[in-house]
Amino acid sequence: MADKKVDPETSQDQVSAGDKHKTEVENPDAKRTKVEEKEEALSDTINDHGKEKKDDTGQDVKEEPADSKPDTKSANGNGTAAEKKDDEVPSSILEKGIIYFFIRGRVEVEKPEEVNDIARSFIILRPIAHDAKLSEGPLRDAGNTRILVVPKKVLPSSGRDRFLSFVEKSGASYDEIKGQFLAGEEYETKTKGTRHTPAATPIGEGVYAITTTGRESHLAYMLTIPQKLGEVQNALKVKEQGSFIISTKNPKYPGPASAQLPKGPEYPKKILEEFRDLRWIPTQPDHFDYDNSQILLIGESSGIEKALTPQEEDEKANKEKPLEAMEELEEEDLKRMKHMPGDSSASIYADLKAHAEDYPKLQTTF
Template sequence: MADTETEILEDGDIFFFFRPKVEEDDPEGRDDVQRFGFVLRPRGGGTVRMMMVGGKRLPRLSAHERLWGFVETVANRAADIEKDLRGEDYDTKTRGRRHLPAARPAGEGVYVVSLEDGQMHLSYELELPDAPGEVQAELNIAPKASFALSIKNPEKGAPRNAGLSDDEQADYPRKLQEEFRGRRFASEDVRLLDAEGGEFVLVGARDDPERAYGIDMQTEDEDYGSSEAIRRLRMVKSRHPVEPLFEGDWD
C-alpha cells in the first residue's frame, strides 16, 4: 500500500545491457565488463535515452547506495541506438588491431518514473529473463526495484576528477536550466534526462515499488519472438549474444 502521494511522470520499456572489455569475447563476471547501462523508451513515443551507470551495476537497495551516471545518447527511436551497441574492430598505434565486443542485453521490462513529495523515483520490473541468473545477480538487476533519481546542475561544477568534463556535460535550453532554481540537483522534472551529457544520481530505495508507491507496472510474458529488446532495439542474436537476457548466463 502506497504511503506517499504519487504522480506518474513517464512510463515505458527498459532494457539493461553490458559491454565486455576489449578483446573479451567470453566474459565470466563483472570484472570482464567495460560498461553497464540501460535504455528508457517512453510509452507512446518521446525521447529514447541510453544511460550509463558507474560501478558497472545498479545501486544496492538495502544500503541505499548512491551511484553516478550520465545520459550518453538520446534518439527518436530505440532502433537508432542499436548501432552504438554493436561490436567493432579498430586500429591502434601501439597494440595493432583491437576488437570491441558488441553489447549484450541483460534484462528487459517496464519502468515508471514517478514523483513522490518532490522526489523522482525510477522503478522497474523485469519481464526477461524469466528466472534472473548469475548475470543479473552480479549486475544487481533485481526482479523489481526503485531508485531515487536526481539530475545534476551542470552550472554548479563537480568535485575534482569526478563526473564529465565541462564540454561533455549537458547544455540545457534556458527554460530547462531554470528548473534547477540554482540548486545543485533537481529531482522533479524528467525532461532533464532528454539531453546528452545529463548527469544523474541513483540511490537505492525500495524492492517493491508497486506496494510502496501504488503503481501498476503492467508486465507481460515475453520470449525471443515478442522481446522488446529484439524488436525495438534490434539486438538480434546475429549481432548481440542474447544468453544473458534469456538464460541469465554470461555467454
C-alpha cells in the first residue's frame, strides 16, 4: 500500500532514541508472567485548534454529548463469549476493541535503528461489539478494521503535542491488511532503479476505548504486549496506559500545506451536517470508517484518568465505571493472548490471520 504524500517532518520537535540498552527477550513465558501478575493483582502541530471548542468569532461553542451507541458499521460481526446487558454498559464508552501499534522503516531500511529510520507509525483499530466480551483465540474477520497513519512517527504525550493523523484504510479485511499493509513492496524508479519499501513491524498490542466526556472525545488504550516496554516503545511515546483527545477536521476547511491529502473523506450528509461551520468536532467512531478522515491527536499527560471519567447519569444508575470496563477488557485480552500460539510476535500476527514467519518480529530495541 503506497503511503499518502504527507510530509512527516513539519514539527520542530525532535525525539531521540536515547542510549541503547538491553530489554527482556519476548517469549511465551514473559507473556504468561504478565497474565499471572494481573490475575494476582486483580503530526503535525495544528496551531488553530485550542483546548476549548470555539467558533470563527473566538466564542466558546458547547458541543452536545454524543450518542452512546456506536455505529453498527464500526462494531458489527465480532465473536463473543458472553454479553453484558446494555443497561450496564457505561454510556461514555462509544466504542471498544483491540489496538495494534506498527512502524514502517524508510525505503531500504528493514530494521529501524533509531527514530529517524522510521518513515511513519501506524495505529490499527479493530472494533468489537459494544456489549461484547472477548473469547479465547484470534478474533474472526469482521472486515471493519481501520489503519490510522501517524506521520509524526511519535505519539503525542502532552497537551502541547497536537499531531494530525489520517485514516489510510477503513473497513479493511485481514487479507487486505496482509496484502496491502503488512507486506513490503518493490517499485521501479527512473533514477535509482528498483527500490524496496520494508514490511510493517509490530511494536505493541492492547485494548482501546473511544470515550466521550460530553465536550470532548478521547482515545484511551491499555497495552497487553509487550510485557515490558522497551527502548522503541519509550522513544515513540507508546505507554502501558495512554490517551489522546481526538477531534475530526471539517473537510471543507483546508489544512496546512504540509498536511493536505490529495483527496478528502467522502462523508455522508449526516456527518457533514454535524460539523455545521466548525473546523473541528469531537471524533465519533464512525468518522474512522471513511478513508482520508483527518483526526487530530492531542496528548494527555494525565494518562487515562480524564478519558475514563464516569458520566453523572451513569453513576446515578449504578452503571459500571469506564475504568472498570477497560480493566475488564484488558484482563480478557491478557487471558486471550495467553492461549495464542508462539511468542508475542506470533500472537499479534495470529490475531490478524497472518503467518508470523513472513513478517518482522516485534521490535522493542533499536
